[in-house]
Amino acid sequence: MHAFLCRHLPRPAANVLALLWYALLVAGILLCWQRNPAGFVYLGL
């Protein structure tokens, strides 16, 4: 994501947007942990 943003925006704006994106993802992951603290992934192979 950071590399993609750097290709299309000035470096400082790309850094800020990438940080916001990561913060959003981390917040979403923490929220999901709170809702479902047990194991989370299964794949039948």
Add this chain to the structure above:
Amino acid sequence: MIVLAQAAVFWTAATVLLSWLLPRRLQMPAVAVSTCAFLAGMAPAALAVLAVEIPLVLWALPRIRRRGILAAGLAGLLAAALAGFKLGLRLPGMGALVVPLGLSFMTFRLIHLLVDGYAGRLPSCGTGDLLSYLLFLPPLPVGPIHRLPEFLADLRRRRFDGDMLGLGLERILHGYAKLVILRNLFILPVLVPALSGWARGTFRGDLLAAAGAWTDLYVCFSGISDLAVGYALAMGFRIQENFRFPFLAVSIPDFWRRWHMSLTLWCRDYVYAPVAAVTRRRFLGIAVAMVVIGLWHEVSLRYLLWGLYHAAGIAASHWLAERFRPWLPAQGRLARLLAPVGTLATLLFVLASIPVTSRLDAALRVLARHLA
């Protein structure tokens, strides 16, 4: 069933730290020990099977050059062991066998070593390097199926690189977000029930349900692959990718070059190429390779038909491409206009694979009952 719990994710993260913080000569041995400890805790059966298979292959590798019977015998033995687990065989004094964590992917890696060792294509390396390759934790549970030459090249030039670590951490975050946010909050509770609730029992309804199942499988499997690729990058290794926007493929062969690429490439090199070379029949090679992929998913008549369905699609796609090549432009405006048509046709063909083969399977079973 493979279960990846949060403990596994944190264990791998701790292994990444170990791989940099220890003195250099201890880093990869520590990763291998950490992998064994992980298996001992999460899947002792997998560790027990690998404790037999890995030494056997390590013993054979120095002796295998141009000894076809040894290579074919051992590869057959490993494949038979995997098939035994897949079939759920019952052993005396034990219940039905269940595939241990990572055994499928380890079997593919071991067969890669045996076949390439026989053909003299493996770079020279010691037992320590081979163990580092085989007991490399990030791709061990569910792939990708990385290869020894690329792993050794990275191992030799491995230095701490902040940019690579950053790329790896970003990839881990994206994989994790796919699994816990996208899948757990949207795909499983919203998308899959919505798509499987329409026109139940009809072919159209089954097609929509298949769209939900394929989306779920893609998000789940590509998320796990992102974790594996990300952890490997954080440890200084670039491993084989598994997915490259498969639903944008413009033809069926293109779809299989984008979906679970490490398995498709493995089947191309170790199933399709030998069968096509021996029989001089390209389409037979495609059929056998796709049947192997189908049966790897599940040993059943339905997945045998699923493999043949995709093989027929690939063969038809190659035949059409060869027949109409003089009339179809490879580049330019017309090619750009035709690309979405190819994408839509490929998507429909892939989605239809589940309802079509389920119906064929049911019809064959009814026919067999009538004939019996």
